[in-house]
Amino acid sequence: MLQTFSSTTYEEHSDVTPTDAGPWTLHEDRALPADPTTRPIAHEIYQAVKDLPIVSMHGHVPVEWFADDSPFPDPAQLLVVPDHYLLRMLVSQGETLPRLGVGPVPGAAGDAEAAESDPREIWRRFCAGWKHFRGTPTRFWMETELVEIFGVTQRPSAETADAIYDQIASVIADPSFRPRALLDRFGIEVIGTTDPAWSSLEHHDRLVADGERRVLPTFRPDPVYTIDSPTFAADVERTGAAAGVDVTSYASYLEALRVQRQRFKEAGGLATDHGHHLPDTTPLPADDAARLFDKAMLVARGGDPVTGAEAAAFSAHMLFQTAAMAAEDHLVMQIHPGVERGHASAETRVFGADKGYDIPFAIDFTRSLRPMLDAFGHHPGFRTIVFTIDEDTYSRELAPMAGVYPAMRLGAPWWFLDSPEAMRRFREAATETAGFSNMSGFVDDTRAFCSIPARHDLARRVDAGYLARLVAEHRLELDEAVDTAADLAYRLPLLSYAKA
Structure with a gap:
């Protein structure tokens, strides 16, 4: 019989992550x-x-x-802010463009929220939303970039965001x-x-x-x-x-x-x-x-x-x-x-x-x-x-x-x-x-x-x-x-x- 869960049960377990199985690697095939x-x-x-x-x-x-x-200035400005694939998925899950580092265009009317100025906060929001990219091409591109270009060994999550940020920052600082x-x-x-x-x-x-x-x-x-x-x-x-x-x-x-x-x-x-x-x-x-x-x-x-x-x-x-x-x-x-x-x-x-x-x-x-x-x-x-x-x-x-x-x-x-x-x-x-x-x-x-x-x-x-x-x-x-x-x-x- 298919097991069902109440919304309360789902919320209680929504932050469950798979057991750590060692360094993050990508299958060659x-x-x-x-x-x-x-x-x-x-x-x-x-x-x-x-x-x-x-x-x-x-x-x-x-x-x-x-x-x-x-x-390149920082990991967020390189990988998150200019990528509309990332932005649209995260916005669909409740984030806002300003919280992802996108500010109003010059002369925009209204009381638009100012863009987040802390690149580490932008990066944390991206990593916290990593699960939403499952099954999308964005997931393939990003994991390829993170592992093969930046040498990241942990899957993105709220818990690993700062460590990944530091790893990428060290790579882009190299001439x-x-x-x-x-x-x-x-x-x-x-x-x-x-x-x-x-x-x-x-x-x-x-x-x-x-x-x-x-x-x-x-x-x-x-x-x-x-x-x-x-x-x-x-x-x-x-x-x-x-x-x-x-x-x-x-x-x-x-x-x-x-x-x-x-x-x-x-x-x-x-x-x-x-x-x-x-x-x-x-x-x-x-x-x-x-x-x-x-x-x-x-x-x-x-x-x-x-x-x-x-x-x-x-x-x-x-x-x-x-x-x-x-x-x-x-x-x-x-x-x-x-x-x-x-x-x-x-x-x-x-x-x-x-x-x-x-x-x-x-x-x-x-x-x-x-x-x-x-x-x-x-x-x-x-x-x-x-x-x-x-x-x-x-x-x-x-x-x-x-x-x-x-x-x-x-x-x-x-x-x-x-x-x-x-x-x-x-x-x-x-x-x-x-x-x-x-x-x-x-x-x-x-x-x-x-x-x-x-x-x-x-x-x-x-x-x-x-x-x-x-x-x-x-x-x-x-x-x-x-x-x-x-x-x-x-x-x-x-x-x-x-x-x-």
Whole structure:
């Protein structure tokens, strides 16, 4: 008979922890298949690719970290405060953003609570909530970081928090733990940063002057495509100033974008990044686009506001224009739509974006991407990588398109889908239609620098497991599986972002 417990009994025993079984270690075959037939095959495949260099082209680590190459301040600011995966789970269990070190943005209205200033207190709250990460990819990434990077030997808990904090603090105090040195330690061959359209690229210039050429800029123009943004006009003016173009019209606006794209390319950039709400790529007549641009530039001076429909139409038009520019300058166009950003309106107003309140929604790719692919899907100079967090679209829409248009590749699972089960589902849903060669390979999407090697390690383990099943079912030979694993881990990411 199933034993039941009253709420009182649960509360009395809610702090029970397993008996200490010695130092905390990680199983070498974690995330590989459990069945005895495929596990040894997966182990062999994984061993062949686990140490390949990392290509991290779809990331958000601040370029300033590499340019300044300063020591990381403390364990909380390195591992907790910038990681929206950690924040959202802990907030869901009753913590608050200020208690986790996130303060209000400048100019936020209201009586927002000040951010916790003691990093040790932030760390204690994270460790006290460790159990809530069970079964999540965050658990895998964090335990990999803690054990393999920082040498932690105790599982996080309220009781072990201070000892773990001290261990991590001692590691990050070492000069060998500076950001540039970690590129070597993590085996990162190339890493992309995400930079606004108006970036001066001064930090990238400093890196190049110092001989560091592994950190590449990525052009992110979303704010200057969003005509209903309250900062649209100011952002356009900043972009024009950076480009040396006096933006007085839609034509000069396009010229400023072209100039900045070229500056990014000359600084080593290989891609652009577009996180639009919708993937629509329907172009507008030039006169209509110019009219909407002019209207948006006048809002700050008291002009009529831009409607949601007008903003959506201009956004779609600019994705098409971006594809046209990409066909000329060969920057790879990354598209990742379908996210309702800042879902919690009040929290987003006070604490800003990227704090865990971004929620996926269902979207249509087949019709939305058709104008762009009709025009450029077979263009020899154009390449786009399309990402999604709407799993239903893999087998129905994205894999079929990537499987026929030479200009399109299917991006790896990211954000909510860069988890073991979702990555396995991705392989099963997309491979039979797109094939491995029409995929980007694994490229992470994170601003949590120390999680990069853990994320790539998990992807390599999951791919090894999927390929092992194909070998066990006699659908691939072992040598083919190993070669494919190397493609997914290393060669395809390089090829996907290579100059056309």
